[in-house]
Amino acid sequence: MTHRQAVGRYDWNQYRTEIEYGLSDDFQIGAYLNAFSIRAQDNYLSDEVCATTPCTAGFGVPGTASSGGAYRRSGIDGASLEAIWRISNPVTSPVGVGLYVEPTWGKLEDSLEFRLLLQSNFLDDRLVLAANALVEMEREKYDPANGIIRNSMADLLYGASYRFAPRWSAGFEGRLHTDHDGYRFEQHTQTANFIGPNVHYSAERWWLTAAWRHQVGGSCYGGGTADCSLGHVWDSHGRDQIMLKVGYLLN
């Protein structure tokens, strides 16, 4: 859930249902059904986007809605596939390494995401340090009037989690996010930093993870400031990202 932008209201929520299966000890696949909801009203201050300020804009909001007050849309977005190959196990190796790929087909955008997964465990595997280096190519198509927008992003996701009691872990995680024009990172357009706490609970057959990342600051580059104001980056981002994941073991 992405929440709050410069002013007004912006809620960009993604609801993803995934089923995963391990083909072997080191290779798993998954498939997602993706749904979404968007609610925005007078959430932008940039005069590059708005004829009058504040106006309604942001990822998922077509340009025709900018002066129309509240914008709402929800529904099924599309589907994703996922594959993860574990090269080394952090339980038995100093650094666990994995490769991740996730193609997505959606009404709002298509994307192709790659990740390098890194993890090291300490203190009887109760302390986990993890980092993901992520690149993604995006084909945004939620605004027919403006045609297809081709973007790419590169993120560094990092975090630490400590199992402080049986079944319970807590820690923090951060995201150093960059956006670029074009599929091949042709023009750096945005950078934003997020950081916040996380908590995890595992029962015997289900688990729950909650995390909150707060945008501590961001900048726009390349001559365009359309998605920046008040020292933050907006577009598909908000002041806060809240993630809630629930898993259930089927077999």
Add this chain to the structure above:
Amino acid sequence: MQWFPAGSALPLAALGAALAPVAAQARIYVSVEQAQREMFGALALTPHPVALTAAQQEVLRAASSVSLPFQGNRIWKTADGSWFVVDEVVGKHEFVTYAVGINADGSVRRVEVLEYRESYGYEVAEQKWLAQFVGKTVEAPLQLGRDVQNIGGATLSAKHVADGVKRVLAAYRLVLQAR
């Protein structure tokens, strides 16, 4: 990577009818008394608690990589010089409690998992897997993938139980052998 298939089903049969383990909703319980009877039959066991110094705890940590302190209050000795030690290590979500029987010559007599409450990875409680520790001494590496077989989907529990057996053997060498 938490969704790998659990593999084979609950290993109740492998634990042996004599132990009469209770497993329900991913739990395996074997009492201390049951494990003692299984390992030593009618042989009398006498409680023999020990208190370890910080330096001794550090020796055990270095020998086994288990960072949690060793509790020396669950140790029994037989008249023939054998030992029965209960210990616990970190599992995926809960602690795994296990017992190690040690022969008078310092070799492993038998390992028994007393409590296992994870949703998969039950193979660590099966004698088919635990039998690989029998006869091992403190000199053995007891390393997953080297002289201890891994269990797919339960690597963490398998590694920690192996580390735990190593720690009990190191405790035997450090404080029990001379008693």
